[in-house]
Amino acid sequence: MTLKLHINGKTYGVSSDPGTPLIYVLRDELKLKGSKLGCGLEQCGACAVLVDGKVEMSCVTAAQAFAGREITTIEGIGNSALGRRVQAAFVEFSAAQCGYCTAGLIVATTALLHRDAAPDRAAVTTALSPHLCRCGSHPRVLKAVDQAARS
Numbered sequence: 001m002t003l004k005l006h007i008n009g010k011t012y013g014v015s016s017d018p019g020t021p022l023i024y025v026l027r028d029e030l031k032l033k034g035s036k037l038g039c040g041l042e043q044c045g046a047c048a049v050l051v052d053g054k055v056e057m058s059c060v061t062a063a064q065a066f067a068g069r070e071i072t073t074i075e076g077i078g079n080s081a082l083g084r085r086v087q088a089a090f091v092e093f094s095a096a097q098c099g100y101c102t103a104g105l106i107v108a109t110t111a112l113l114h115r116d117a118a119p120d121r122a123a124v125t126t127a128l129s130p131h132l133c134r135c136g137s138h139p140r141v142l143k144a145v146d147q148a149a150r151s
Contacts, residue, residue: 008076018064023047025063034074045131048104055111074103089148097135
């Protein structure tokens with residue numbers, strides 16, 4: 001059985017078992033390596049993707065649950081002006097150290113700014129709270145989000 005997934009503006013026929021978590025389909029079959037497998041429990045945010053414009057974790061939910069929905073991975077974020085703006089702000093403020101969480105943070109920031117172009121600090125904190133970072137780049141991440149919102 002071939003499962004059709006719409007990812008980053010393209011339709012892919014994937015041969016993975018439909019019950020395989022999306023993260024494995026993205027990374028192993030489609031070679032989209034930007035989303036990371038962190039905890040495998042939807043608790044760290046490293047696997048975050050946009051699904052129909054909203055942040056969803058991809059490490060637990062079966063790929064078949066995403067059929068017929070628009071998936072945007074970190075590789076596709078730069079296809080929009082907003083996504084490019086967020087990426088540029090993260091670069092400008094060096095808002096990554098090891099980089100493991102960065103894709104999820106950029107995905108979450110893009111979703112936040114899509115629904116709220118001028119979020120207050122509480123909205124930013126809420127949007128980013130599911131994303132764990134152990135490197136201590138939080139102050140730079142917050143500056144990057146503020147910059148992306150102002151641009």
